[in-house]
Amino acid sequence: MSARVISAADLEPLATGAWILGAGGGGDPYHALLNVRRLYRDGRSVSLLDPEELDDDALVAVVSTMGAPLVGEERLTDPEVAALAVRHMEEHLNRRFDAVMSLEIGGSNAFQPLMVAAVTGLPVVDADTMGRAYPEAQHSSFAIGDLQPWPLTLADIRDNAVVISRAASWKWMERLSRKACTEVGSVAATCKAPRTGREVKAWGIPRTVTRAIGLGRAVLEARARKADPVAAALEHAGGLLLFRGKVVDVARRTTEGFLRGTARVEGLDHDRGHELVLDFQNEFTVGWLDGAPRVTVPDLICVLDAVTGDAIGTEALRYGQRVRVAALPAPGLQTTPSGLEHVGPRAFGYDLDYAPVFDSPGESGT
Amino acid sequence: MSARVISAADLEPLATGAWILGAGGGGDPYHALLNVRRLYRDGRSVSLLDPEELDDDALVAVVSTMGAPLVGEERLTDPEVAALAVRHMEEHLNRRFDAVMSLEIGGSNAFQPLMVAAVTGLPVVDADTMGRAYPEAQHSSFAIGDLQPWPLTLADIRDNAVVISRAASWKWMERLSRKACTEVGSVAATCKAPRTGREVKAWGIPRTVTRAIGLGRAVLEARARKADPVAAALEHAGGLLLFRGKVVDVARRTTEGFLRGTARVEGLDHDRGHELVLDFQNEFTVGWLDGAPRVTVPDLICVLDAVTGDAIGTEALRYGQRVRVAALPAPGLQTTPSGLEHVGPRAFGYDLDYAPVFDSPGESGT
Numbered sequence: 218m219s220a221r222v223i224s225a226a227d228l229e230p231l232a233t234g235a236w237i238l239g240a241g242g243g244g245d246p247y248h249a250l251l252n253v254r255r256l257y258r259d260g261r262s263v264s265l266l267d268p269e270e271l272d273d274d275a276l277v278a279v280v281s282t283m284g285a286p287l288v289g290e291e292r293l294t295d296p297e298v299a300a301l302a303v304r305h306m307e308e309h310l311n312r313r314f315d316a317v318m319s320l321e322i323g324g325s326n327a328f329q330p331l332m333v334a335a336v337t338g339l340p341v342v343d344a345d346t347m348g349r350a351y352p353e354a355q356h357s358s359f360a361i362g363d364l365q366p367w368p369l370t371l372a373d374i375r376d377n378a379v380v381i382s383r384a385a386s387w388k389w390m391e392r393l394s395r396k397a398c399t400e401v402g403s404v405a406a407t408c409k410a411p412r413t414g415r416e417v418k419a420w421g422i423p424r425t426v427t428r429a430i431g432l433g434r435a436v437l438e439a440r441a442r443k444a445d446p447v448a449a450a451l452e453h454a455g456g457l458l459l460f461r462g463k464v465v466d467v468a469r470r471t472t473e474g475f476l477r478g479t480a481r482v483e484g485l486d487h488d489r490g491h492e493l494v495l496d497f498q499n500e501f502t503v504g505w506l507d508g509a510p511r512v513t514v515p516d517l518i519c520v521l522d523a524v525t526g527d528a529i530g531t532e533a534l535r536y537g538q539r540v541r542v543a544a545l546p547a548p549g550l551q552t553t554p555s556g557l558e559h560v561g562p563r564a565f566g567y568d569l570d571y572a573p574v575f576d577s578p579g580e581s582g583t
Numbered sequence: 584m585s586a587r588v589i590s591a592a593d594l595e596p597l598a599t600g601a602w603i604l605g606a607g608g609g610g611d612p613y614h615a616l617l618n619v620r621r622l623y624r625d626g627r628s629v630s631l632l633d634p635e636e637l638d639d640d641a642l643v644a645v646v647s648t649m650g651a652p653l654v655g656e657e658r659l660t661d662p663e664v665a666a667l668a669v670r671h672m673e674e675h676l677n678r679r680f681d682a683v684m685s686l687e688i689g690g691s692n693a694f695q696p697l698m699v700a701a702v703t704g705l706p707v708v709d710a711d712t713m714g715r716a717y718p719e720a721q722h723s724s725f726a727i728g729d730l731q732p733w734p735l736t737l738a739d740i741r742d743n744a745v746v747i748s749r750a751a752s753w754k755w756m757e758r759l760s761r762k763a764c765t766e767v768g769s770v771a772a773t774c775k776a777p778r779t780g781r782e783v784k785a786w787g788i789p790r791t792v793t794r795a796i797g798l799g800r801a802v803l804e805a806r807a808r809k810a811d812p813v814a815a816a817l818e819h820a821g822g823l824l825l826f827r828g829k830v831v832d833v834a835r836r837t838t839e840g841f842l843r844g845t846a847r848v849e850g851l852d853h854d855r856g857h858e859l860v861l862d863f864q865n866e867f868t869v870g871w872l873d874g875a876p877r878v879t880v881p882d883l884i885c886v887l888d889a890v891t892g893d894a895i896g897t898e899a900l901r902y903g904q905r906v907r908v909a910a911l912p913a914p915g916l917q918t919t920p921s922g923l924e925h926v927g928p929r930a931f932g933y934d935l936d937y938a939p940v941f942d943s944p945g946e947s948g949t
Contacts, residue, residue: 305748311677370748377755379763380746382671382736389743396762397745 220264220340223331225257227430234433235327236528237450238425238545240517242476242500243324243350244282244289245530252296253331261335266316268344268423271414276312277342278303279359279412280329281320283371283394284404285476285499289325290532292404296332298372302408303333305370305378310411318342318417320357320409322425323350323500324530329406344421348548349517351560352475352499354394355387358550359412361559362420366390370408373401399473422548436526446526447541457574459504459512460493460542461486461523467534475499480520480534482542493542495520497531502565504542512574513567515547515560546575586630586706589697591623593796600799601693602894603816604791604911606883608842608866609690609716610648610655611896618662619697627701632682634710634789637780642678643708644669645725645778646695647686649737649760650770651842651865655691656898658770662698664738668774669699671736671744676777684708684783686723686775688791689716689866690896695772710787714914715883717926718841718865720760721753724916725778727925728786732756736774739767765839788914802892812892813907823940825870825878826859826908827852827889833900841865846886846900848908859908861886863897868931870908878940879933881913881926912941 223231232246253263271277280303282294307313317330317337322345330341346357354360354369369381371394379397384390390410398405412421432454439449451458462482469478477498484491494505501518504511512518520529523539551560552573562569589597598616601609619629637643646669648660673679683696683703688711696707712723720726720735735747737760745763750756756776764771778787798820805815817824828848835844843864850857860871867884870877878884886895889905917926918939928935 309675309746309748375751375755376749377751377759378747378749379759380675380748381744382675382746383742383744385741385743389741392766393743393745393763396766397759400758400762 220266230433234429239324249328256335273415275315275414279409300336302406348422354391515551517545596799600795605690615694622701639781641681641780645775666702668772714788720757881917883911
């Protein structure tokens with residue numbers, strides 16, 4: 218297996234791009250960025266492996282920090298604990314991993330495999346299972362592919378560790394792991410069901426680490442040359458500007474391990490006189506323009522700072538922010554009938570069909 | 584290792600005696616009795632092994648059905664699922680067990696190792712970790728002995744399985760396993776932290792299966808010869824009659840995986856004009872006579888039917904029942920300073936010291 222090195226100069230673009238792909242969730246990558254920068258300064262570095270270079274029978278660890286984004290802002294991910302979840306899985310399987318990948322490229326979990334890799338020396342696979350962030354286990358591409366949901370390992374900072382060694386379904390896996398996560402404080406390091414190279418190539422969302430770095434670089438370069446970073450992001454990602462406005466109200470509660478709520482955005486400029494209401498469960502799920510659904514999952518609903526182009530997470534929304542609300546196309550797999558069963562509006566409790574805002578699905582679909 | 588066979592004729596006495604030792608909790612053993620009787624009719628039988636006959640390095644599975652007694656009345660323990668928790672533990676350890684024992688002799692969990700033994704062929708150790716029933720993991724004699732709390736396996740009827748592979752403390756083990764149990768419906772088969780023969784001999788409460796069978800036989804024989812079964816039970820167990828009366832009020836709620844509440848008993852006969860109030864968390868914790876504490880954990884507080892001598896569980900208490908309330912002496916280990924830290928009144932949230940109703944601790948203490 219050959220791999221390229223993720224350079225120290227790639228880290229900030231990765232944070233910026235992953236935060237946009239978080240679609241409001243996944244948690245602000247800022248602290249994770251600092252953490253991995255420190256590991257790089259200490260001489261560690263991480264290599265990135267194209268999924269096509271994985272051997273069919275290679276064993277890949279799928280990692281994430283699980284929990285509510287608001288909690289993750291206060292209780293940071295420790296690379297040693299992130300690696301501990303992977304080590305517990307190796308003990309449970311009595312087998313070593315060959316590589317590590319992220320459950321979700323969106324938000325701070327983009328850095329989770331880098332932390333594990335810096336501690337363990339494993340390469341990071343250039344792929345994830347969501348192409349963004351989603352709140353629950355059954356939203357992953359491996360769930361859409363109906364792969365085996367178990368086992369899962371979960372580790373916390375106190376040296377508690379839980380293995381979900383069998384789960385009757387993806388939803389049962391979500392329920393059991395979420396309860397354990399909530400009990401240890403609504404944040405925990407997890408290692409999801411291990412995957413073979415064959416499974417990652419068949420069902421992973423490929424090259425999303427590279428995609429996030431590219432997206433972030435577009436924003437940062439536009440900002441450096443005083444161009445419009447939001448426009449640069451949308452051009453790079455093939456996105457659509459939906460609304461310009463000011464956040465005028467946020468209702469937010471952390472419940473059952475999730476951050477749920479609603480944000481109201483009052484139109485400015487061309488959108489004056491209109492209102493966009495955004496629902497979220499960690500990530501933005503549905504945007505309502507003047508009371509009618511304008512955009513829904515699985516399309517990525519992104520709220521960006523109007524000036525810097527930085528993403529604004531659901532935990533950081535507040536009165537007065539000037540924002541641009543944009544849609545990015547969902548990975549193609551998520552807009553198939555079985556994809557929509559897992560990540561369409563109905564999967565989030567809405568009596569709504571998916572109304573695509575794009576003519577064709579995203580390029581990174583499988 | 585030599586062992587005697589538990590005969591079919593031992594099963595009803597075991598149920599009757601274990602139900603009294605449940606101290607209100609542990610769940611009515613009636614359905615478990617029917618279940619094991621059926622296994623016996625199908626040609627299975629179970630051997631009983633004195634703990635002193637265990638090799639020092641023998642590996643012993645400690646089993647229980649975990650949950651709220653009220654739920655256990657509707658969702659019965661399946662011997663195959665009870666054995667499944669043990670098999671998951673063997674897989675996790677990559678080692679086979681030599682014997683099986685109960686977490687608690689009180690209530691239906693007296694039969695849990697018999698079910699596992701009937702399915703797996705393992706012998707049952709004549710011991711438990713409580714000498715009665717208690718609601719939580721940190722109440723076991725292995726917790727009092729400060730033995731390692733982990734790992735624990737939990738299995739449900741849907742083919743969900745959870746391993747608590749590390750726990751920062753006994754209370755963390757309790758919290759994590761309780762949440763998993765509650766999530767699968769407040770009842771699950773568990774296999775607690777495996778023990779060596781040496782640990783069982785040092786910290787187990789010995790010969791409690793034999794004790795429960797003897798106690799039950801005393802009650803059943805008294806009933807058969809029209810003698811007073813309550814008096815026979817107290818004489819056999821060295822217990823003390825505390826109160827005669829009628830249940831006049833029961834407040835009960837199933838919350839956080841426990842059955843909690845209070846029962847009021849109005850005095851009859853010699854106790855006319857007095858009132859005994861019994862608090863419970865699955866098991867009876869404190870008895871208040873006319874407002875003052877009369878009996879507390881760790882002494883066993885038992886409510887027996889005035890006529891039959893059968894135990895009445897906290898989930899079956901109801902208005903109008905004529906009852907005898909008795910105390911049985913706690914195993915000696917539980918009345919030591921470190922024992923009381925785990926199972927004294929303060930461990931159940933009371934600002935009360937243990938006030939023993941007996942001059943000397945129980946004979947089955949270690």
